[in-house]
Amino acid sequence: MTLTSATDVAVRADGVVLRYGRTTALDGVSLSLGTGVTGLLGPNGAGKTTLLRVIATAVRPDAGSVSTFGHDALRGPGRLAVRRRLGYLPQDPGFHPSFTAFEFVDYVAILKELTSRSARHAEVRRVLALVGLDSVRTKRIRALSGGMRQRVALAAALVGDPALLILDEPTVGLDPEQRMRFRELFADLGEDRAVLLSTHQTEDVMSLCREVVVLDQGRVLFTGTPTDLAGLAAGRVWTSDSRVPGALASWRTGSGAYRHVGDPPPGAPLLDPTIEDGYLTLVDLHTAEAQR
Structure with a gap:
């Protein structure tokens, strides 16, 4: 099920705190995400990637709560239910260099519980075509350019048509034409689902995002429209x-x-x-x- 209106809330985080030793990476972060593309801006070390990992259920915070599609995203059955509706593109996807593009995305599709081989392979071909990699799907990842590898990772995030997309610097390594095509893709994806996009490219935020969140030193400094910022x-x-x-x-x-x-x-x-x-x-x- 995808979101259906701008009033739907996909994610609600409240008072999220996460510490690494003496360093406070997230200091009482609260926000909500609805349908559309939300941009996440902030300096290096602001806590952006850490926040994305918390929302993506990859790490559990020390305090606070995260509700996603009405499920407790931090514990047991709720976390599993969230992962079934989630697409996540991390900064470092962790490719196995001997895999082909098709094999890597197929592996992710298996992890997402697409058990029918024919249906799964059709889905893998669909998402690879969506990111413009259909012609190189049999090439090994080690032979692909950095921009192509980034597109493989995005294809993996899109498997299963997730209702929530979390994208950490998705346009890194892309040339200007590719970035424009990806903006078009992200805008289309944001029509009926929640997309959280972390980026240093302010022009991407202005072009794509209905809302923008600015994070600095682990705290939310601003939430509003790009025009308001x-x-x-x-x-x-x-x-x-x-x-x-x-x-x-x-x-x-x-x-x-x-x-x-x-x-x-x-x-x-x-x-x-x-x-x-x-x-x-x-x-x-x-x-x-x-x-x-």
Whole structure:
């Protein structure tokens, strides 16, 4: 069963805490995911991958709860029920290099309890075709490019038409054309299911996501639309003919003018903020508060 409306809640996490020794990877994370694509942004080390692993039932937190499709995703029968409706693309899929693309996806299909050989093989061919790998399905994974390996991993995540997709940096290693095709695919997938997409590509978030969550130092800093996130930098983006010392970010654009993010000087020509400007502003403010 897939989700059917924007009001459906696929995942609800409440007060999730996870520690590795003295390091707190997740510090009271609460969020909910519904139908559509939700983007997860944050600096390296913010806890994004850890959060995805918790939601994907790969690791159990020290405290808090996770409910997925009404099941307790952290324990026994509920966790098994969630896994049957879940597609997960981790950062490192752990390929066996001697497998062909078909064999790897078929192996994942067996783990997902597709027991009928003919039906399973038809499903494997379907998902490989969906990611554009039908012509190389008999090639060994070690002979494939990095981008093709990423697509094999995505095909494995799509086996069984899951109602919840968790994707950790799915466009890494893809060229611009492939990334555009994947955006189209993710947008289609998000029409009737929940997709949680972790990425460093803010343009992917702006193009795809109905909601965006920003995580930093294990805490949720922001939840809202991409437009709302961009709006956090309203009045803080300006242009000039030279670099301005003290700006949060400053770079020379292709036109030769400089674009700045930060506190503009009086009378500076303001520019419309992007989601990247809002993200930089949000993380900078949080860092400044943490240092006080």
